[in-house]
Amino acid sequence: MKAAILYQANQPLQVVDVEQEGPRAGEARVRVMATGICHSDWHIMNGDWPLPLPMVLGHEAAGIVQEIGAGVANVTPGDHIIFSFRAHCGHCLHCSTGRSVLCDGHQSVRWTLLDGSCRIRRGSQDIFQMARLGTFSEAVVCPAEMLVPIRKEMPWPQAALMG
Numbered sequence: 001m002k003a004a005i006l007y008q009a010n011q012p013l014q015v016v017d018v019e020q021e022g023p024r025a026g027e028a029r030v031r032v033m034a035t036g037i038c039h040s041d042w043h044i045m046n047g048d049w050p051l052p053l054p055m056v057l058g059h060e061a062a063g064i065v066q067e068i069g070a071g072v073a074n075v076t077p078g079d080h081i082i083f084s085f086r087a088h089c090g091h092c093l094h095c096s097t098g099r100s101v102l103c104d105g106h107q108s109v110r111w112t113l114l115d116g117s118c119r120i121r122r123g124s125q126d127i128f129q130m131a132r133l134g135t136f137s138e139a140v141v142c143p144a145e146m147l148v149p150i151r152k153e154m155p156w157p158q159a160a161l162m163g
């Protein structure tokens, strides 16, 4: 699988082959159909936001669910989805009062999966995923709670913009 990786601020992204582990419990693998570039990606690329690297950037995208891990009930393979760059645990105070955008139910950093581990490797090196997504990639393994199903007639570029 190919992904565009930032190894160092102010250097071009490198489009390279990487290995991707499949979804663990609560996660899904999504084939990316369209992704936007946001100023947040640019902040990381130009060094404004010094985050740990290497990282696959990209967090506003849409795609097709390919595979789901154990216990996933909100999406099924074949679903068209928009990625949400905020996780929402479903049971913190904010989630349970309908303001999941403020979710604080997860303690892990926002550039790994929820259990703090990575799903992308290149050789022996772990590659981080921006906003737990990293959509500058042919496929994304991420928490299934970050996937919002959409109708299949929604065009991909517009769906990515919603993200």
Ligand SMILES: [Zn+2]
Pocket (backbone or CB within 6 Å): 038, 039, 040, 041, 059, 060
């Ligand atoms: Zn953004």
Ligand SMILES: [Zn+2]
Pocket (backbone or CB within 6 Å): 088, 089, 090, 091, 092, 093, 094, 095, 096, 100, 103, 104, 105, 106
């Ligand atoms: Zn929450």
